Amino acid sequence: MKMLKTILKQFAHKPVTTTFPAEPARHYDATRGHVVFDPSKCTSCTICMKRCPSQAIVVDRTAKTWTIDRFRCVICNQCVELCKFGAVSLATEYSVCGTPAERDAETFAITYVKPERPKKDAEDRE
Amino acid sequence: MTGRRTVVPFGPQHPVLPEPIHLDLVIEDEHVVEAVPSIGYVHRGLESLVDRREYADFVYLAERICGICSFTHSSTFCQGVEGLMSIEIPERANYLRTMWGEYSRIHSHLLWLGLFADSLGFESLFYNAWKIRESILNELEATTGGRVIQGVCKVGGVRRDVTNEFLSGMDKRLEGIESDIQEMVNVFLNDYTLKKRLVGKGILKPDDAYNLGAVGPVARGSGLCMDVRTSEYLAYQDIGFKPVTADGCDGYARCEVRCKELFQSVDIIHKVIAAMPDGDVAVSVKGNPDGEYFSRSEQPRGEVIHYLRGNGTKYLTQFRVRTPTLTNVPSLIAMLAGTELADVPQIVLTIDPCIGCMER
Numbered sequence: 273m274k275m276l277k278t279i280l281k282q283f284a285h286k287p288v289t290t291t292f293p294a295e296p297a298r299h300y301d302a303t304r305g306h307v308v309f310d311p312s313k314c315t316s317c318t319i320c321m322k323r324c325p326s327q328a329i330v331v332d333r334t335a336k337t338w339t340i341d342r343f344r345c346v347i348c349n350q351c352v353e354l355c356k357f358g359a360v361s362l363a364t365e366y367s368v369c370g371t372p373a374e375r376d377a378e379t380f381a382i383t384y385v386k387p388e389r390p391k392k393d394a395e396d397r398e
Numbered sequence: 399m400t401g402r403r404t405v406v407p408f409g410p411q412h413p414v415l416p417e418p419i420h421l422d423l424v425i426e427d428e429h430v431v432e433a434v435p436s437i438g439y440v441h442r443g444l445e446s447l448v449d450r451r452e453y454a455d456f457v458y459l460a461e462r463i464c465g466i467c468s469f470t471h472s473s474t475f476c477q478g479v480e481g482l483m484s485i486e487i488p489e490r491a492n493y494l495r496t497m498w499g500e501y502s503r504i505h506s507h508l509l510w511l512g513l514f515a516d517s518l519g520f521e522s523l524f525y526n527a528w529k530i531r532e533s534i535l536n537e538l539e540a541t542t543g544g545r546v547i548q549g550v551c552k553v554g555g556v557r558r559d560v561t562n563e564f565l566s567g568m569d570k571r572l573e574g575i576e577s578d579i580q581e582m583v584n585v586f587l588n589d590y591t592l593k594k595r596l597v598g599k600g601i602l603k604p605d606d607a608y609n610l611g612a613v614g615p616v617a618r619g620s621g622l623c624m625d626v627r628t629s630e631y632l633a634y635q636d637i638g639f640k641p642v643t644a645d646g647c648d649g650y651a652r653c654e655v656r657c658k659e660l661f662q663s664v665d666i667i668h669k670v671i672a673a674m675p676d677g678d679v680a681v682s683v684k685g686n687p688d689g690e691y692f693s694r695s696e697q698p699r700g701e702v703i704h705y706l707r708g709n710g711t712k713y714l715t716q717f718r719v720r721t722p723t724l725t726n727v728p729s730l731i732a733m734l735a736g737t738e739l740a741d742v743p744q745i746v747l748t749i750d751p752c753i754g755c756m757e758r
Contacts, residue, residue, distance in 0.1 A: 274584055274585040274588055274589045275520075275522055275523055275526075275585050275589065277581070278522075278526055278581055278582070278585070279522055288529055288532070298536075299539075300536075300539055300540040300543075301540075302539070302540055302541065302542065302543040302558065303539055303543055304543040304544055304549070323452075323455065325451065325455045325458040325459070326458075346458065346547075346549075348458050348549050349543070349549065349557070350455070350458075353557075
């Protein structure tokens with residue numbers, strides 16, 4: 273009977289749950305959702321691959337690809353903290369669900385082009 | 399007389415058990431004479447991975463030892479490495495760790511209260527407890543970025559800071575949460591049905607609790623004043639701390655301790671936020687751990703010990719964890735002797751078993 277007050281209060285209250293996916297999932301600015309990769313900034317330094325605690329990232333320097341296995345990734349933010357070039361960032365939305373067959377490892381072709389040394393610099397060396 | 403004895407297997411798959419543990423219950427006329435536990439269903443070998451992950455990266459693994467007390471595991475591991483390397487972490491990091499630790503204690507206790515209500519078939523109370531827990535998880539997500547696996551501790555401090563404005567907002571919201579908790583705890587401590595299922599069930603005498611090495615709410619429910627937070631780690635030395643105890647020695651006393659600890663944690667968070675020092679939240683770490691260290695802290699379920707040994711390389715050579723559930727299993731066996739078969743599920747739950755944690 274002690275519970276009755278709480279139960280009756282709930283009748284006048286709107287549902288506490290949300291109707292996901294019709295309504296988007298709630299998240300905060302700090303939420304670690306999923307890893308986003310910017311292929312134009314990656315210099316293939318491979319620090320993210322070496323320090324990934326779940327070994328989810330593979331960087332192929334010869335093929336110029338950056339691959340992430342979303343099912344291995346634990347979204348710990350380590351690659352984002354380590355990347356000096358800002359190529360990896362975190363989005364606040366959770367990644368969409370799926371089975372490994374549907375969502376295999378995602379591969380990005382690295383489009384980063386090393387900027388040419390400014391001419392003045394080269395002349396100075398000579 | 400032995401002819402009348404039967405053995406009833408309990409678990410590893412049982413409706414009240416969220417995780418697998420097996421008990422062979424020796425029954426005589428519906429009364430339990432003896433319970434023989436067997437464990438090892440979810441052993442993952444996490445401790446042996448320590449020689450394959452750098453000590454700084456192992457924090458993520460230490461955090462995943464348990465899905466509920468994840469924050470305490472990561473902070474205990476970091477505390478151990480910091481002790482090995484003689485690192486002084488900033489005061490603000492200490493206070494933030496204390497605050498998150500207490501938030502995770504509230505969420506763990508609310509989870510247990512919910513599961514316990516569910517085991518009695520009290521569904522509305524179960525949903526109410528988890529509804530309140532959701533607001534605690536929201537605070538954790540907004541400050542750390544993760545709901546249950548916070549991933550915010552690192553060797554040398556914490557990885558995220560919280561602004562002072564946000565902290566005062568949290569302080570205000572906590573008052574609303576506290577009144578919700580008050581309403582729910584009133585049901586747990588005074589409801590007729592719950593009392594009927596808890597009072598006088600699963601007796602653990604103080605002497606038995608001490609001799610069998612009970613820790614956490616199980617020990618405190620038997621009147622033992624044992625809490626690692628009195629040993630003044632993190633910010634507890636500045637805050638001041640007195641453990642909650644109950645003298646009932648039964649299931650009700652253990653439930654009462656957890657209910658009262660909810661208010662105590664809320665109180666500690668208020669004090670921590672009021673006394674939060676300014677400054678950095680992390681120091682840079684150089685070098686590798688060398689030597690051995692015992693790191694202790696109080697989890698929602700009791701005392702946890704992390705043993706670490708390093709040899710001056712970036713890989714630790716040995717890592718051992720003693721979790722509170724493992725320590726409480728002998729007490730559980732003592733509690734079960736002489737009880738009725740129908741009470742066994744509730745008595746097993748009163749030690750708050752966390753098997754994933756226990757077997758690692």
